[in-house]
Amino acid sequence: MTEIVPDTTVAAIATELPGAAELFRRHGISFCCGGDIPLSMAAEQAGLVPAALIADLKALQQASGRDAPQETLALISHILTRYHAAHREELDWLIPLAQKVERVHGNHPSAPIGLSGTLAQLRDELESHMIKEEQVLFPMMQHGGSRMIAHPIAEMRSEHEDEAQHLQTIEHVTRGLALPEGACRSWTALYTGLRKFTDDLVVHMHLENEVLFPRFQSVS
Template identity: 65%
Template sequence: MMPISLDMTVRTIAADLPGAAELFRRAGINFCCDGHVRLAEAALAAGLLPDSLLGDLQELANAAGRDAPEDTAALIDHILFRYHDTHRAELEWLIPLAQKVERVHGGHDMAPAGLSDTLIALRDELTGHMAREEQVLFPMMRRGGTEMIAHPIQQMRHEHDGAARLLKSVEHVTHSLSLPEGACGSWTALYTGLRKFVDDLVTHMYLENSVLFPRFDAAGRA
């Protein structure tokens, strides 16, 4: 379970806790440009009681990973089929749709300028990252781990940080996935798809960072 405190920044919480980004969006809390703000300050600025917001986030933390398989091999399979395959499939249509929206609505004040480039960078980052997990790290885990497993786990955590920075860019260029009044069907479909993709990727990284990776101790054994 991820511990949440009022001293944490909203940026950190949104990047690490599944569901937090959507909760912040609904509350009107900007966790991208103003992401350095402490949770307590962000709550007050949004007209919310800090303890109430903290309680909502703690409920998310309590639920995070609850439905993930307990068996390590089953959890790996879940990550592969629920997240790896899904990310690949969704980016295949999100990128051209983002390019279309940028091209057609480039003159609009709310246009997501640079979104397609960010998604391409994210696709390239994830392509290599997921391949390294599938070809190196996960097979090591299925065999029970070795003393050499600490390095690839550290590398995967580092790459997760890079992906989180790109997700922050997605939130920035889309104005926290805010649609303008009268947005067309393509723009609406793009942001609907992005909202799912972003939340999925945060959940994916959480399951690895907080559930799967800690199963392997310093000696490399599950």
């Protein structure tokens, strides 16, 4: 996990720490276009005391992962049912809904043009990623690990970075999931679903990067 200090960038925290993206949105801090600025500067621009923002982020860090099982086999099962299955189900309806909103509201200045394409690319990459975990990495972990496990773990960590880039793109094209005044039900449902999906994906990656994977680093 990236250390939360004044010089840490907004983007680094938003896509790694569960709840950080929503905290930033609440304070009007962008983690896509302006995400490369340090937390201290972002706080000052938003009219916040940097130390207070960092304290809130550290509180989120302390709370992260508490709702997940601690035992390794139970944690893997939790990831499979709570995140893998949910991602597949939600993307199945989020993509066509995004296509509808883009088609119907394409002339609106706040229309999320390009969102459906980004989601489709994320779906394809995420599906490949999850299959590799389900068929290769998790079975190795369920059998206690292996001296060969370092490579698949490193590959999954690298792919998580790609997924984080897609999250930043989603944040950009949706303007921070900000609905325009008078948004229709479809648009509202799309952003409500996206908020849950993106938050879930950050928690999913966090559980793997910070909780599950480190348990097997010493096995390799």
